[in-house]
Amino acid sequence: MVDQLPNRGLETEMLKEMGFSSIDDLFSDLPEHVRMSEPLPLPPPQSEEEIIADARRLLGANLAMGEAVSFLGAGIYRNYVPSSVFQLITRGEFLTSYTPYQPEVSQGMLQAMWEFQTLISELVGLPIANLSLYDGSTAAAEALTCAVRVHTRKATQANTVYISELVPPDRMSVMHNYCQGAGITLKVLKHNADGTLDIDSVQSAAGSCGVYVEQPNPLGILDGGLTQIKEIIGDNTALIVGVQPVSLGLVEAPGNYGADIVVGEGQPFGSPPTGGGPIYGIFACSKPYLRLMPGRIVGRSIDVDGKEAYCLTLSTREQHIRRHRATSNICTNETLIALMGAMHMSLLGPEGLEHLAYRNMTACVLAKQKLSEINGISVPHVSSSHFNEFVIELPRSAADCLKYLDSVGIIGGFDLNRWYAGRTNWLLVSVTDQTKAAEIELLAAHLAMWCSMKEVIA
Amino acid sequence: MSRLFDFAGGAGMGYSQPETLLSKNKVSLPPNLIRKALPRWPRLSEPEMVRHYTWLSRRNFGIDTGFYPLGSCTMKHNPRVNEVIAQLPGIADIHPHQPEHHLQGLLSIYHEMQHMLAICSGMDDVTLQPVAGAQGEFTAVRCVQEYFRNRGETQRTKVIVPDSAHGTNPASAAMAGYDIVEIPSLENGRIDLEALKAVVDDTVALMMITNPNTLGLFETDVPEASDIVHAAGGQMYYDGANFNAILGRTSPGLMGFDAVHFNLHKTFSQPHGGGGPGSGPIGVKSHLAEFLPSPVVKKRPIVGDEAKFAVDDMWYTWYEPKHTIGKVQQWHGNAGAIIRCWAYYRRYGYGLKDMSEHAVLNANYLRHALHREAEKAGVSHMFVDGAEAEVAKHEFTLSLQPAKESVGVSAMDVAKGLLDMGYMAPTVYFPLVVPECMMFEPTETESRDTLDTFAKDFAQVLKVDAETLHEAPITTPVRRVDEVYAARNLCLKHPFDEE
Numbered sequence: 006m007v008d009q010l011p012n013r014g015l016e017t018e019m020l021k022e023m024g025f026s027s028i029d030d031l032f033s034d035l036p037e038h039v040r041m042s043e044p045l046p047l048p049p050p051q052s053e054e055e056i057i058a059d060a061r062r063l064l065g066a067n068l069a070m071g072e073a074v075s076f077l078g079a080g081i082y083r084n085y086v087p088s089s090v091f092q093l094i095t096r097g098e099f100l101t102s103y104t105p106y107q108p109e110v111s112q113g114m115l116q117a118m119w120e121f122q123t124l125i126s127e128l129v130g131l132p133i134a135n136l137s138l139y140d141g142s143t144a145a146a147e148a149l150t151c152a153v154r155v156h157t158r159k160a161t162q163a164n165t166v167y168i169s170e171l172v173p174p175d176r177m178s179v180m181h182n183y184c185q186g187a188g189i190t191l192k193v194l195k196h197n198a199d200g201t202l203d204i205d206s207v208q209s210a211a212g213s214c215g216v217y218v219e220q221p222n223p224l225g226i227l228d229g230g231l232t233q234i235k236e237i238i239g240d241n242t243a244l245i246v247g248v249q250p251v252s253l254g255l256v257e258a259p260g261n262y263g264a265d266i267v268v269g270e271g272q273p274f275g276s277p278p279t280g281g282g283p284i285y286g287i288f289a290c291s292k293p294y295l296r297l298m299p300g301r302i303v304g305r306s307i308d309v310d311g312k313e314a315y316c317l318t319l320s321t322r323e324q325h326i327r328r329h330r331a332t333s334n335i336c337t338n339e340t341l342i343a344l345m346g347a348m349h350m351s352l353l354g355p356e357g358l359e360h361l362a363y364r365n366m367t368a369c370v371l372a373k374q375k376l377s378e379i380n381g382i383s384v385p386h387v388s389s390s391h392f393n394e395f396v397i398e399l400p401r402s403a404a405d406c407l408k409y410l411d412s413v414g415i416i417g418g419f420d421l422n423r424w425y426a427g428r429t430n431w432l433l434v435s436v437t438d439q440t441k442a443a444e445i446e447l448l449a450a451h452l453a454m455w456c457s458m459k460e461v462i463a
Numbered sequence: 464m465s466r467l468f469d470f471a472g473g474a475g476m477g478y479s480q481p482e483t484l485l486s487k488n489k490v491s492l493p494p495n496l497i498r499k500a501l502p503r504w505p506r507l508s509e510p511e512m513v514r515h516y517t518w519l520s521r522r523n524f525g526i527d528t529g530f531y532p533l534g535s536c537t538m539k540h541n542p543r544v545n546e547v548i549a550q551l552p553g554i555a556d557i558h559p560h561q562p563e564h565h566l567q568g569l570l571s572i573y574h575e576m577q578h579m580l581a582i583c584s585g586m587d588d589v590t591l592q593p594v595a596g597a598q599g600e601f602t603a604v605r606c607v608q609e610y611f612r613n614r615g616e617t618q619r620t621k622v623i624v625p626d627s628a629h630g631t632n633p634a635s636a637a638m639a640g641y642d643i644v645e646i647p648s649l650e651n652g653r654i655d656l657e658a659l660k661a662v663v664d665d666t667v668a669l670m671m672i673t674n675p676n677t678l679g680l681f682e683t684d685v686p687e688a689s690d691i692v693h694a695a696g697g698q699m700y701y702d703g704a705n706f707n708a709i710l711g712r713t714s715p716g717l718m719g720f721d722a723v724h725f726n727l728h729k730t731f732s733q734p735h736g737g738g739g740p741g742s743g744p745i746g747v748k749s750h751l752a753e754f755l756p757s758p759v760v761k762k763r764p765i766v767g768d769e770a771k772f773a774v775d776d777m778w779y780t781w782y783e784p785k786h787t788i789g790k791v792q793q794w795h796g797n798a799g800a801i802i803r804c805w806a807y808y809r810r811y812g813y814g815l816k817d818m819s820e821h822a823v824l825n826a827n828y829l830r831h832a833l834h835r836e837a838e839k840a841g842v843s844h845m846f847v848d849g850a851e852a853e854v855a856k857h858e859f860t861l862s863l864q865p866a867k868e869s870v871g872v873s874a875m876d877v878a879k880g881l882l883d884m885g886y887m888a889p890t891v892y893f894p895l896v897v898p899e900c901m902m903f904e905p906t907e908t909e910s911r912d913t914l915d916t917f918a919k920d921f922a923q924v925l926k927v928d929a930e931t932l933h934e935a936p937i938t939t940p941v942r943r944v945d946e947v948y949a950a951r952n953l954c955l956k957h958p959f960d961e962e
Contacts, residue, residue, distance in 0.1 A: 006814075007810065007811055007814040007817050007818070008810070009540060009542065009810060009811075009818075009907075009908055010817065010818070010821045010907055010908070011908065011909065011910035011911075012821055012824065012825065012907075012910060012911050013817075013821070015911055016821075016824060019824060019828050019911060020824070022828075022831065023827060023828060023831045028820050028823075028824065030854070031820070031823050031824060031827055031854050032712050032823070032854075033853070033854065034680075034681045034683060034852070034853070034854055035681060035683075035709075035712060035713050036683055036686065038686070038717075039685075039686060039713045039717040039718050040712065040713055040717075041711060041712055041713055041714060041717065044711070044813050044816070045582060045583065045710075045711050045813045045815060045816060046582060046813070047579060047582060047812050047813040047815070048812045048813065049812045049813060049814075050809075050810060050811050050812040050813075050814045051809045051810060051812065053542075053544045053810070055809075056544060056548075056806050056809045056810060057544055057547065057548060059809065060548040060551065060802075060806060061551065061553075062568075062774070063553075063568035063569075063571060063572055063774055064548070064551045064552075064553025064554050064568050064569070064572075064802070065551075065553050065568065066553070066567050066568035066772070066774045067553040067554070067557050067565060067566050067567070067568040067569050068557070068561065068565035068566075069552035069553055069555075069556035069557055070556050070557065070558055070561075071552055071556045072552070072556075075558070077558045077560055077561065079560055080793065081558055081559060081560075081794070083556075087477075087478045087509075089509055089512060089513050091550070092513075093513065093516045093517065093520070095546060096516075096517065096520040097525045097526070097527025097528065098520040098521065098523040098524065098525045098527065098528055099520050099523060099525065099736065099737055100525060100527070100541065100546075100734045100736060101525035101526035101527045101528075101531075101538075101541050101734055101735070102523055102524060102525035102526075102735065102736070102737045103531075103533060103536050103538060103735040103736075103737065103738065104536075104735075104737070104738045105737065105738070106533070106888075106890070107524075107878065107882060107887065107888050108941070108944040108946075109879070109882055109936050109939040109940065109941055109942065109943065109944060110523070110524035110882050110887065110936075110939050110940070111523055111524060111737075112519075112522040112523065112940045112941055113518075113519035113520050113521065113522035113523030113940075114519075114523050114737035114738070116519055116522070117516070117519050118737075119955075119956070119957075120467040120468070120957070122955055122956050123467075123468065123956040123957040124502070124504060126955075126956045127502035127503050127504060127956075128502045128504075132955070132956065133955055133956075134955075134956070136738070137739070139594045139595065139598065139792055140594070140792055140793055140794065141793065142790070142792060142793035143598075143791075143792060150638075173793075175790050175793045175794075176790075176793050178789030178790040179789070179790045179791060179792065179793055181789060182601075182605055182788060182789055182790070182791055183638070185639075185640065186637070186638050186639040186640030186641070187638075187640065188640065220496075227492060227493060227496055228493075229493030229494070229495050229496050232495045232496070253498065253502070254498070254501070255490070255492060255497070255498055256492065256496050256497075256498055257495070257496050257497065257498045257499065258498065258502070261499070262495075277555040277556055278555070278556060278557060278558050278559075279549075279554060279555055279557070279798055279799040280554060280557045280558070280559050280566075280569060280794065280795055280798030280799065281558075281559035281792075281793070281794020281795050281796075281798060282594060282740070282792065282794055282795070282796055282797035282798050282799060282800070283594070283739070283740035283797040283799050283800055284794075295953075301738065302955060303955070304949035304950065304953055304954055304955055305949070305954040305955075306944055306945050306946065306948045306949035306952075306954075307944075307945050307948055308941040308942040308943055308944050308945065309942045309943045309945070310942055312941055312942070313464065313941075314941040314944045314945075315944070316944045316946050316949050318946065318949040318950050318953070318955075319950060319953075323630075324597070324630040324631050324633075324634035325629075325630040325631075325893075326630070327630075327634075328630045328633045328634060328643075329633035329634055329636065329637035329643040330637070331630070331634040331637075333634070333638070334597040334598075334600065334601055334631050334634035334635040334637075334638050335595070335597055335598075336595065336596065336597045336630075336631050337595040337596060337597065337726075337728065337735070337738065337739040337740070337741035337743075338595070338738055338739040338740075339739045339740050340736055340737040340738030340739045340740075341734070341736025341737055341738075341739060341740060342736075342739075342740060344736070344737065348512065348516060350504060351467060351470075351477065351504070351505060351507060351512050351515075352477030352478050352507070352509065352512055353477055353478075353504070354472075354474065354475060354476070354477050354504050354505065354506040354507070355474070355501035355502055355503070355504045355506070356474035356475045356501070356506075357474075357475045357477055357478070357480065358501065358502070358504065359501055360475065360480055360483075361480065363483050363487050363490060364480065364481070364483050364484070366490045367483040367484045367485040367486075367487065367489060367490060368483075368484050370485055370489050370490060371484050371485050390490075390491055390492050390493060390496075407562075411562070416558075416561065416565075419560055438480075440484075441484075442484050445484075
């Protein structure tokens with residue numbers, strides 16, 4: 006029997022008081038021909054105990070990364086979220102609230118989100134941040150349409166934005182879906198053989214509405230050349246930088262090298278990988294973009310007694326007021342996950358962030374060094390600095406290598422042939438602060454073993 | 464006040480971390496990428512951090528705090544077993560790029576959810592990728608757009624939306640590039656079929672409707688509207704925001720719709736978390752199925768050694784629809800939200816019908832009780848029904864226009880008065896077709912006692928004199944917040960020493 010209905014057993018009494026005799030009376034307004042005549046062909050209700058047993062069985066059949074040795078990243082990264090974050094997030098006042106339409110009883114979430122805005126703003130070096138978009142890809146896509154709204158009137162290449170050719174196809178697809186309605190053309194920026202952006206190709210983007218690049222780029226490369234872009238494209242073209250936020254503990258904030266909009270997957274702060282969602286997208290920008298940006302923003306204000314108070318502000322950009330002229334259709338966002346991010350960032354503090362970034366980078370240095378020593382493996386971008394991941398070129402296909410590694414309990418990385426057709430032997434190996442030296446040794450040993458095999462065994 | 468940026472303790476005191484795998488001087492960066500100054504983040508210890516966020520939480524109102532009749536948002540109880548399940552490593556610690564044989568449990572749950580939602584909605588195929596209701600709308604609009612492009616019907620450039628629709632409808636259609644044709648509703652918020660006929664022609668791609676509508680009334684003319692739009696070759700879209708009202712009683716399929724989104728966080732109780740996350744799957748009829756975002760989950764019989772990874776006698780596999788619009792979110796939707804909603808669905812099974820029946824029972828009872836208690840308290844002249852109707856569905860509206868005219872008390876004043884009584888206020892000033900509107904949605908998880916007590920307290924608020932009510936709230940963490948001040952004196956981050 007269903008157990009979530011406090012008025013079960015009181016139906017007749019309640020109906021009688023209203024002057025009805027049956028539940029059917031409450032549905033008398035449904036025209037005959039649209040009524041469902043049969044019960045839903047679904048299984049019977051389950052008790053909590055039965056549900057949790059099924060959940061343990063089914064989810065237990067998934068291979069959690071922590072049960073294996075994982076080098077899979079490519080946009081979602083293994084991380085450690087402190088216990089207090091999980092404990093606090095279950096506070097019902099946070100968990101079971103909704104959009105703070107009544108600020109007087111929503112000060113907790115409003116202030117927490119204003120503080121989140123500050124944390125992000127400080128991290129990326131821009132004055133304004135919203136309180137999350139769905140994920141990194143939708144944040145990037147909304148950044149493009151925002152850039153076009155701001156710049157297209159003065160642009161010599163109206164309705165045109167330039168995207169790094171390395172951007173993964175799945176992320177590019179989201180961008181396409183968000184941009185096609187506004188008639189925005191997506192053009193690509195070329196890269197050099199060493200994986201860095203071809204700065205000469207950026208010249209072609211001058212006069213367009215925006216340039217989108219990533220730092221680190223999808224190959225894990227930290228590209229110093231990106232600091233030159235703003236000078237080339239000027240004030241009338243937005244520089245949009247996608248970031249892995251943890252990297253900013255060591256890497257310069259994009260706002261300090263000319264970025265107008267910074268976006269990224271907030272996941273490493275506060276959220277386990279969770280199969281890719283719910284996570285949260287970071288969106289930060291400079292002042293010229295404020296009134297045309299997407300998403301909710303909290304402002305500090307005062308109440309009628311002059312007391313410090315917080316409320317949603319600049320709502321006239323949003324769909325519930327501006328309807329089809331809104332800057333975005335977003336309503337429900339990822340506030341709770343952003344709150345987890347804020348909690349995690351608070352606990353880290355500046356030096357904790359820097360140390361976390363060092364842990365990521367030293368793991369990357371160690372892995373790169375160990376794997377490059379293997380006979381048969383080369384590291385195409387060996388001279389670059391990497392964050393979280395780097396490419397290794399294998400003697401045979403990455404798909405076969407991954408099968409072998411899987412057979413010995415290692416999730417070996419990401420087959421780049423799935424992103425870049427023809428790169429059949431390129432494997433993207435990801436390490437994070439969670440990677441242990443022994444795991445790198447294990448990967449190296451098995452890669453060496455696989456390389457020495459004449460044929461694929463798996 | 465507890466302010467995060469007032470905490471300025473010692474470096475790294477929040478939580479200790481392991482040492483780096485190599486000495487830090489092994490790290491090199493391009494010189495121009497070396498960060499010059501760390502972010503001005505606070506420094507606080509775990510005890511301070513826990514107390515700060517606990518302090519904040521106590522200044523926030525959730526369903527757990529009290530009755531939350533926020534119309535159109537379906538603020539029902541969030542069962543806690545769902546939270547426990549969502550923390551299991553088999554969901555929290557999985558990567559969307561893992562191969563299928565690592566994720567058979569997840570894929571089987573996705574398949575079960577696709578199947579269940581198809582059954583409940585009368586649709587043929589479902590994708591779970593969209594991560595919010597508005598994104599579901601956008602996704603469905605994109606599918607319809609590609610469907611027409613595929614048929615060469617590129618002259619269809621318009622989407623029809625009633626003026627009582629949620630703002631996301633026109634916003635989503637406009638984002639896909641459509642021109643919006645807004646049609647006026649009749650007095651009670653219902654579709655004006657004559658107005659619809661006047662704008663329907665072969666340039667219309669889609670009509671978007673919520674049913675029950677935003678006044679909580681079942682649109683009996685929807686089948687006729689479907690016929691009108693279909694006769695001109697257009698498609699019909701069902702906004703599932705109010706799906707909680709009809710589950711197991713009727714379905715969008717029976718009403719003639721071609722596509723529908725579900726607000727899983729509403730109907731299937733994913734916690735709303737102060738503004739999100741949500742989950743906004745869509746269902747479509749078969750002619751739109753090959754346009755869905757990629758991938759969806761299909762199943763087939765097990766082959767060879769797959770048995771050792773399988774969760775039953777079928778193999779669950781990602782499928783890319785032939786004419787897919789691609790991706791609307793980079794990964795596989797809000798998997799963690801879908802797991803919670805799966806657990807919620809399992810609790811009901813075929814009893815989902817009971818859920819909707821109790822939601823409608825409670826809404827009608829609350830409407831009845833509000834009138835009853837107002838009558839007893841002598842304040843029944845202060846409001847009228849937002850729409851004449853014998854029965855409402857899962858929500859209903861009242862108009863406080865009489866109170867406004869007679870004593871100068873607005874819907875906002877009453878809302879603030881309710882905050883002082885320990886309630887979340889109903890939705891106010893939406894839909895716009897009802898003057899001084901208050902929209903109540905009690906949901907099925909409130910007891911009769913709660914509804915009766917709320918009705919009495921509502922009547923008490925109406926007895927308060929206007930001057931006092933203008934001052935409300937007085938018991939809340941802050942009193943009325945100056946939104947104009949916030950917009951005129953923009954302060955969007957901690958000002959640090961610039962203050």
